[in-house]
Amino acid sequence: MAVSNVAVFPQQLLSGAALTTGANATIAGAPDNTVALFTAPADGAEINSVTVLPLATCSATVAYLYASTDGGTTKRLLNAKLIVADTVSTTDEPKLIDFGYSDGNLLLAGNERLYVGTSVALANGFSWRCQGRGYTGA
Secondary structure, eight states: OOOOOOOEEEEEEEEEEEEEEEOOOOSSEEEEEESEEOOOOOOOEEEEEEEEEHHHHHHHHEEEEEEEESSSOOOEEEEEEEEEOOOOOOTBOOOEOOOOOSSSSSEOOOOOOEEEEESOOOOEEEEEEEEEEEEEOO
C-alpha cells in the first residue's frame, strides 16, 4: 500500500470459501495440506467471520488458520479451534465452528493471504468460509 495522507475506509464486502480434505500434520513454517481461503485487496481488509463445518462424520480434529505475507511460501499459525467428534446424519447437523472475529476483527495487510487446514483428513472435507470488508483508499 502506498503511503498517503488520504483516509482508507472499509468499503467493499468480501468473502472467501475453501474445502480441505487432507491432514495438516506440520503447523510451523511451511505447513502441509493447507488451502487458500482469502486474499486481501491491495489496501488490506478486516475479517469479521471465519467458520468451518465438517461435511461428514468426523473424529475430533483441530482446525488451523494461517496467514502469509509472501504469497504462501511461509505461513504463520494465527488461530486454532477444536472440532469435536460428530456423527453427521439426516437427523444430526454438523457443528459449525466459529473462530470468533465478530467482536474483534482480524486485520490483514495488503495482499496478505489466509490459509486453512485440519489435523485429520476427511474424504468429504471441511467447508470453510470467511467474510469481511476490504479497505479502499481514494
